[in-house]
Amino acid sequence: MSTLEIRDLHVEINPGDDAPIEILKGVNLTIKSGETHAIMGPNGSGKSTLSYAIAGHPKYTVTKGSILLDGVDLQEMSVDERARAGLFLAMQYPVEVPGVSMSNFLRSAATAVRGEAPKLRHWVKEVKESMGELDIDKTFAERSVNEGFSGGEKKRLEILQLGLLKPKIAILDETDSGLDVDALRVVSEGVNRYKERENGGILLITHYSRILRYVEPDFVHIFAAGRIVESGGKELADELEKNGYERFIKAAV
Numbered sequence: 001m002s003t004l005e006i007r008d009l010h011v012e013i014n015p016g017d018d019a020p021i022e023i024l025k026g027v028n029l030t031i032k033s034g035e036t037h038a039i040m041g042p043n044g045s046g047k048s049t050l051s052y053a054i055a056g057h058p059k060y061t062v063t064k065g066s067i068l069l070d071g072v073d074l075q076e077m078s079v080d081e082r083a084r085a086g087l088f089l090a091m092q093y094p095v096e097v098p099g100v101s102m103s104n105f106l107r108s109a110a111t112a113v114r115g116e117a118p119k120l121r122h123w124v125k126e127v128k129e130s131m132g133e134l135d136i137d138k139t140f141a142e143r144s145v146n147e148g149f150s151g152g153e154k155k156r157l158e159i160l161q162l163g164l165l166k167p168k169i170a171i172l173d174e175t176d177s178g179l180d181v182d183a184l185r186v187v188s189e190g191v192n193r194y195k196e197r198e199n200g201g202i203l204l205i206t207h208y209s210r211i212l213r214y215v216e217p218d219f220v221h222i223f224a225a226g227r228i229v230e231s232g233g234k235e236l237a238d239e240l241e242k243n244g245y246e247r248f249i250k251a252a253v
């Protein structure tokens with residue numbers, strides 16, 4: 001049983017030469033094992049900033065509040081330590097790593113997270129099975145990480161990582177963006193398998209209620225202007241679908 005607890009989180013972005021800008025303005029959120037939380041919000045409301053801040057991206061500075069995983073403050077930890085502690089972040093824009101094959105990349109990631117290298121024979125079998133479940137072609141194992149992958153292929157590979165790394169809490173930032181119906185179904189099934197097998201806690205960030213037809217949320221949070229402005233159940237997503245964000249944006253300012 002794990003808990004990710006975000007308390008009154010304020011985050012600034014440091015654009016470099018310009019003065020820092022406050023993006024997150026007091027986010028409160030608690031995610032437990034087995035729970036799926038959807039965060040929905042308009043473009044630019046700070047959803048990705050929230051996921052980067054949790055993951056420990058150096059460009060984002062926490063100026064107030066706390067992020068605790070099972071009572072331990074993540075702010076004291078490096079990005080790698082956070083992963084070892086059981087956090088997983090699927091990036092909205094996954095990176096390309098030329099010259100490193102998917103299979104080596106995945107094994108290094110698993111080694112880092114598990115603290116020892118998975119036995120090669122078991123590992124190959126595990127990866128093969130997981131790739132099969134996600135309809136990922138065998139040839140992908142030998143291709144460079146994300147190089148030349150289509151948007152949908154990158155998303156499938158994120159979910160492949162999710163299944164292999166078995167985190168306690170997974171943050172999926174727009175995992176549904178740019179997917180066709182078939183890919184959306186395959187990716188959603190992967191998320192649901194992770195839920196069932198690992199009893200994982202999920203933070204699912206999305207613009208659209210489309211993915212919530214496949215991945216059932218226990219809680220839906222509306223995000224606007226850097227914080228959660230309303231929380232509820234699945235019916236909130238249905239309301240959004242019908243009426244858009246206007247009501248929530250008005251309430252936020």
Ligand code: ADP
Nearest residue numbers: 013015023041042043044045046047048049050
């Ligand atoms: P969302 O994921 O909800 O679309 P983001 O967290 O990506 O929102 O962005 C929140 C706000 O932070 C936006 O107004 C965006 O323009 C701003 N922002 C993000 N990255 C930078 C940056 N590198 N420099 C300046 N502003 C940024």
Ligand code: MG
Nearest residue numbers: 042043044048
């Ligand atoms: Mg965006």
Ligand code: MG
Nearest residue numbers: 047048049092
């Ligand atoms: Mg975003």
